[in-house]
Amino acid sequence: MIRVLIVDDHPIVRNGLRGAFVDVPDVEVAGEAADGKEGVSEAVRLGVDVVLMDLRMPEMDGVRAIVELGRAAPTVRVLVLTTFDSESDVLPAIEAGAAGYLLKDTPPEDLIRAVRAAHRGESVLAPSAARQLMGRVRRPGGLALSDREVEVLRLVADGASNREAARQLFISEASIKTHLQHVYDKLGVRDRAAAVGEGYRRGLLR
Incomplete structure (x- = not known):
């Protein structure tokens, strides 16, 4: 008991x-x-x-x-x-x-x-x-993003919506959302804007 x-x-x-x-x-x-x-x-x-x-x-x-x-x-x-x-x-x-x-x-x-x-x-x-x-x-070093997660982050940085990113990568919107959540978790952020900013800070985006 x-x-x-x-x-x-x-x-x-x-x-x-x-x-x-x-x-x-x-x-x-x-x-x-x-x-x-x-x-x-x-x-x-x-x-x-x-x-x-x-x-x-x-x-x-x-x-x-x-x-x-x-x-x-x-x-x-x-x-x-x-x-x-x-x-x-x-x-x-x-x-x-x-x-x-x-x-x-x-x-x-x-x-x-x-x-x-x-x-x-x-x-x-x-x-x-x-x-x-x-x-x-994970701060400040963080965990490494996968190649696909970096691709998704780059598209988001270019202003692509989830639907547009899914179309360009030939995957579903649900997969985009999953990849984005992994990106947020690994970078220690909560939203797209913060993820993009952190991506530039860490040199993932140029």
């Missing part, structure tokens, strides 16, 4: 999360807490395995609570569950010791899988959080 503690300052959110685990045979919600300070003390008192931790709370925020938990109960795994996925939120939480980072719109079945994965010692990241981390890891 995986014992879980829910730490969030909104009662409605706590109730909703508790409900997600009602019919899960191997997960038990052992308790709740309304802020980080209470969360740390309850995690220790109840001897839980996994904590679902909000970030922005009164008394003690989630990042500070993760640090305190690491000292008081180092075997407890913390999954951040929040509505915020900016770099300024993701990185401090992971650096503090969070085992995972999920958003509150995560489907219940994915949340259940994440709790099980965290309990096994695995890391779990929402796609947007993973992009933030990879963007930080």
